Amino acid sequence: MVKIAIMGYGTVGSGVYDIIKADNFAYEAMNPIEIKYILDIRDFPDHKEKEIFTKDFNVILNDDEIYCVVEAMGGLNPAYEFTKSLLLAGKNVVTSNKELVATHGPELLRIAKDKNVNYLFEASVGGGIPIIKPLCSSLKANKIKKIAGILNGTTNFILTEMVEEGKSFSDALKMAQVNGYAERNPAADIEGHDACRKIAILASLAWGEYIDYKDIPTDGITNITLEDVDAASKLGYSVKLIGYADKRDGLFIWVSPMLVRKSCPLSGVNGVFNAILVDGNYLGTSMFYGQGAGKFATASAMVADVIESVRHINAKKAYIEWQVTEKSSVLPVSESENRYFVRTKEKQDRIEELFGKVSVSSINSENVFVTDVMKEKDFEDKAKTLGVISKIRVLDA
C-alpha cells in the first residue's frame, strides 16, 4: 500500500480522486495506491470521505507515510512553496501546473534530482496527451529539430468555428464561453499566454536548457479575422495558433497564429483538440494528438505519473535537468526565416517589385499571396511600404 495526498479538490483534483477510487492500480503500479489526505481551503461536508480532508498543509508535509503528492491547485502561490517543501522532504510530486513548471522548473527539478524523487508534469502540456514522457524517453535517441504545437483548445475551438461555421472572432469566442471552453476573462487563452507556458516547457525538455517563458514573443488570435481564415483556406491553408520552437545555432521560439498547409497533419486538428508535431533527426515528423484539457483526460495523465512514480518506488529515479544559462539562447524573431501570408489592396506589379515573382490570388477584391522564405526583418521592412491588411507566418511542415 502506497499512500498519497491530493492538493486542490477542484476539477482536476477531484478527477484524480475519482479515478483512483475506481481502481487502486495495484497491478499497474505493482503496489495498491491509497489516498490519505485531500488538502483544500474549502469545506466538503457532504463528501463521503470528509474525514480525509485537511486545511493544514503541514499534516501532509510531516507525514512520513505520504510517498507522493498530486498538486492540482494551480497558480504560483502557495503551490510553489508547497511543492518545494515536499520535494525537500523527499516526497514525489505530480502536477498539472504549467505556470509553476514554466516559472520554477529548474529549481524544482534540481531539488527532485538531489533528493532522488520524481517531479512529474505530463498533465501540464496537452492535458491527457502523452507528450512529456515520449519526449523524455521514446524519442531519447533523437535530436529534436523542431516542435510545433496546437497547445490551447480554446483558441483552436474559436478558429475552427471561424473556418467551418463562418463565425466572426467575437461570435466564436461567445460560443466557446457558452460551451464552457473559454473563461469569462479569456485573455490567458486568446492572447496566447497559456500556449506560451506550454511551448516553454516543451522546448526546455527537448533541449535540456531552461527557456524562460518571458523570453518568448507571444501573439494571440485576437487580430485574426474571418477574411484571413477565408483567404488562407482558398490558398490551401488553415490558420492555427502555434507554439513553435526550432533549434539551430540558437533557438527560434514563439507563439503566434500561423498558416498550416492542409496536407500537414496539424491542419486537420479541430475543435478543442490539441496536437504536437515533433521533428527528430532520426524519426522525422511525428505527431501526438488528443484532448488538451478536460477533467478526466488531465486527471488520467496525473494518475499515470503517480503510477510511474510508485512503480519505481525503491529505484533510482530518472531525472530531468534544465540548465539555466546566463544568457538566453533565444534568438530574435526578426532573424528567423519564414514564408509569410499577405493580404493587400495593392497591385501585382507593386507586390512583385518588393517580393519578386510570387503567385498572387485575387480574393474578395484583395490581392493575397505567400512570400518565398525570407528573413523576418526583411519581410517587415518591405511589408511596411506595401500597405498590408494582414500578414501571418507560414509553418514550413
Add this chain to the structure above:
Amino acid sequence: MVKIAIMGYGTVGSGVYDIIKADNFAYEAMNPIEIKYILDIRDFPDHKEKEIFTKDFNVILNDDEIYCVVEAMGGLNPAYEFTKSLLLAGKNVVTSNKELVATHGPELLRIAKDKNVNYLFEASVGGGIPIIKPLCSSLKANKIKKIAGILNGTTNFILTEMVEEGKSFSDALKMAQVNGYAERNPAADIEGHDACRKIAILASLAWGEYIDYKDIPTDGITNITLEDVDAASKLGYSVKLIGYADKRDGLFIWVSPMLVRKSCPLSGVNGVFNAILVDGNYLGTSMFYGQGAGKFATASAMVADVIESVRHINAKKAYIEWQVTEKSSVLPVSESENRYFVRTKEKQDRIEELFGKVSVSSINSENVFVTDVMKEKDFEDKAKTLGVISKIRVLDA
C-alpha cells in the same frame, strides 16, 4: 560503460550501430553505451570495426559483460532461440521483430519477468512512433476501449496514390515497388499479414491478454478498386487499411479496409506514414502519428529502448504480462456491429426494402450508400440478396 551487442547487420541493425556510434548516450542513459559485438552470418571485411563482428552467437551469450542485446535479425528462427537463451541468461533484449513478439510474446515476456530483465519492442509496431511505451505507461490509468491503426506504410502509400493520383491498384503497387516501399513479393503487406501481427501486439498490450494473430480475420487491399475510393471520397470518406480492436464483453479484432470519415484524424494520414488511434475511458481519443518504417526511424526506437533498459540498470524492471487463456476471447466478426458502405446497380426501392431509409447517392451510374449500424451477419445476409459490387466496413470514429 555498458556493453551491448547487435544481432543482424541489415538495414535496421546498421542503423542502430550508426546512431550509437554518433552518440554513446552517456547522459540520457546515465551510463555510456558501447557496442562490443555485431552478430551476422555475412562478412564485412571493409567495415571500420570489422574486429567486433562475429558469426558465433555463443560469444555473445557467454560474455558476462553483455548487458543488452539488440535483435534486428527478423524472422522466427533463429531469432526465437537466440532471444530465449539471452533472456534466460539474464540479458536484456530489444527487438523490432513483430513476427517473433506476436508469436512467442507470452513465453519471452514471462522469462524476462522471471529473470528481472527487459524484453522491449517499441520498434515492432509503428517503426519510430512511440506507441508501445505510451500504452504501457502514459495511458496506464485508462481502460482502453478501442484501437484503430494505419499500421502498414506500403498499403497506405498504395491507397493514397489511388485516391490522390487516380492510379489503379496495380499501378500504385508498381509505384510503391519502384520507390522501395514494397517488396518484390508484396503479399505480407497488401494481404494485411504485417498489419495483423501489429494489431495483435497492440491488443495484447492494451488488455494484458495474449491475442494469437492466427485468430485475427485479415483482409488486405487487393480487392479495393479505384471506383471504391472514388465513391467513398464523394461520400466524405477515405479508404484505409485498418488494424481494428474493440473490447467489450469479448474482443472484436480484425484487419480490413475500412472507410474513415474525413473529419477523423486517421483520414489525413497519407503516403507511407502510420498512425494509431487509441480510445481510452478517461482520455477519449488520442492519436500517434509518424514514420512507420525506415532505417533510422526504426533504429532510433530501438536505441531508445536500449537507453530505457540501461537507465534502470540496477532497478527492478517494469514488466509486461500477456496472459494466455485457454479459450480465445476473440469474438466472431459476424457478431460485430458496424455500418457498411455498399456499391450496387440495384434500385433505391430494393435497397430501402432491405436496409430501410438510407441516403443513396448515384455515382458513376451506380447506387452507393452507407447502412445504419447493424450486425455483420445480418448485413451479409441482406447483401447476398442485393447484388453488391463492393462492400466495405465503416470505422465509427
